[in-house]
Amino acid sequence: MGAATAAISRAAGVAEGTLFTYFKTKDELVNALYREIKLELADAMMSDFPRRASVRERFQHVWDRYVHWGITNPVQHKALQQIMVWDGLTEESRRAGITPFLEIEKVAQAAVAEHVFLDRPLDFIAAAMNALAEMTIEFMRRNPAEADTYRASGFEMLWAAISRKR
Amino acid sequence: MGAATAAISRAAGVAEGTLFTYFKTKDELVNALYREIKLELADAMMSDFPRRASVRERFQHVWDRYVHWGITNPVQHKALQQIMVWDGLTEESRRAGITPFLEIEKVAQAAVAEHVFLDRPLDFIAAAMNALAEMTIEFMRRNPAEADTYRASGFEMLWAAISRKR
């Protein structure tokens, strides 16, 4: 689906048969690709993470890195979106894809404990961030001139959505 | 992709060839399907719309109807998600798919004018609602026992995200 194995191997710079020495089936390949991209994304988000900054600054860091990665890696970003609505993604891969983001959940956990965030399930908070970031990336891509404005507005929305008012 | 034309025609209760008397290609068919489902969804959201209620009540109405439709129409919802990341969706269809939701944007416009909402692009607000609703539907589907809690929490997030504090 989406990409033919011929296209994938071409993109990877290997022969078509080579893919199948590493992955038994295309499904397996796509699942592995999903985890790989998720890891890359997590790396991008967590590098230079300001562990001692305020909750808001830490979230802002993660947000900025996320949307920046989305803009500068359009191919991977597009692939990720398509894989996420694909039927062949295993529950196992889905779980594995979340793992690298647990650091972020920990920050959220602390924020809930400190009454900075409303008391909501952590994965729900993480998913909200994800959803708003994806939608913000889309607007940034379509309107590059206003990209910075969208990035800032998007984060304001997120912060308002998850933090305790006042 | 995703569904073969053979499956689509079977689901539609017509012969395989018949599809192609109405649509020149499958791409055209999928684009039409997209608009069709979007219309259904808009209908579901706007029926019984409380035109005279408060901004918050009107948004709550729309939100509740949206997530309810997503839960009760899983097939269409899934199709929609897949079509939205599909390469063949035309810009024209995308625009047409938004049209039925202009009513909602009008409400948002009024809310901005009345300083109920922050001053943001209306389509950005609409997209935020969409993104949060999709993510909420996902949680409701995976955790039916807590569906109502998620629906309410999701709306609180949305409202906090777009409304002016205090």
Added chain:
Amino acid sequence: MGAATAAISRAAGVAEGTLFTYFKTKDELVNALYREIKLELADAMMSDFPRRASVRERFQHVWDRYVHWGITNPVQHKALQQIMVWDGLTEESRRAGITPFLEIEKVAQAAVAEHVFLDRPLDFIAAAMNALAEMTIEFMRRNPAEADTYRASGFEMLWAAISRKR
């Protein structure tokens, strides 16, 4: 195995995809082909069968028709040989392929009852005929000038092998 689906469809005078509207897999196709050829062979053997002639004459008739069919239908004959040692042939097909030859077994049965044949399992007798006929066909094909001699000698061997001496 042996023949590619491309070759089979070409031989059948249809497009490659057409095969798969009639058979779900190649295995299924080959199994069907096996039964088909077996039926043809049985037809060839049993047409003009001299139901009232002596046991020997009836066996001679069957023998002559068999080796003649093998010589004049080399493609089908070769296919049959290859399918018979193929792993994908189902037990069901094997049984179905034998059915048209039950008439011959009936003759053998009568011959056993009349003490014309030695008292051996009927399928063993039939298999002996089959084995000797196949080997005879091979010699006839390799040495067309002596074909008639081989056909006659082959039958003498068979008759000696299965009939009661003197």
Added chain:
Amino acid sequence: MGAATAAISRAAGVAEGTLFTYFKTKDELVNALYREIKLELADAMMSDFPRRASVRERFQHVWDRYVHWGITNPVQHKALQQIMVWDGLTEESRRAGITPFLEIEKVAQAAVAEHVFLDRPLDFIAAAMNALAEMTIEFMRRNPAEADTYRASGFEMLWAAISRKR
């Protein structure tokens, strides 16, 4: 065909590439395998050969060893059957495969000279033995409880087929 070179090298306990330092192509390898198995079979048949026994006893010896080898070496036996109907087997290999069996033909030759056998081409006699033995092996394999009966009956058939009556 039937077995991939990967499987063959695994069975042989060598690396995939190693096969091709000994054989230029798979065809060549299979041809060599054919001769190898034929040699093994000939060895099995001719060991303890009772050179001074009667013609019948010598044939019986060969027959017993043949069917015994077929039963106890199912893999090689199956391979042999498949190679024999395979298109790539060279005429040269076919001839070479027969060579180890010339000893048997010599016995048959003597038997013809002594008027024990009917006057038929020696290779025709050998082929008949082969054909009946193969078919007998099949019955023995499918019905192990009656294996000895089939082996004896099979030989009786063979002897009747090739020896001069009375």
Added chain:
DNA sequence: GATGAATGAGTCTTCATTCAT
């Protein structure tokens, strides 16, 4: 206008063969 059998380009996958180590 509706049908569905037939088509063949395109897809995933296998496997004999090569070659750098």
Added chain:
DNA sequence: GATGAATGAAGACTCATTCAT
């Protein structure tokens, strides 16, 4: 000489599309 990762041609199979009925 041995290895096994890499290759790509060839194989089985799918599916959007056509067209005679």
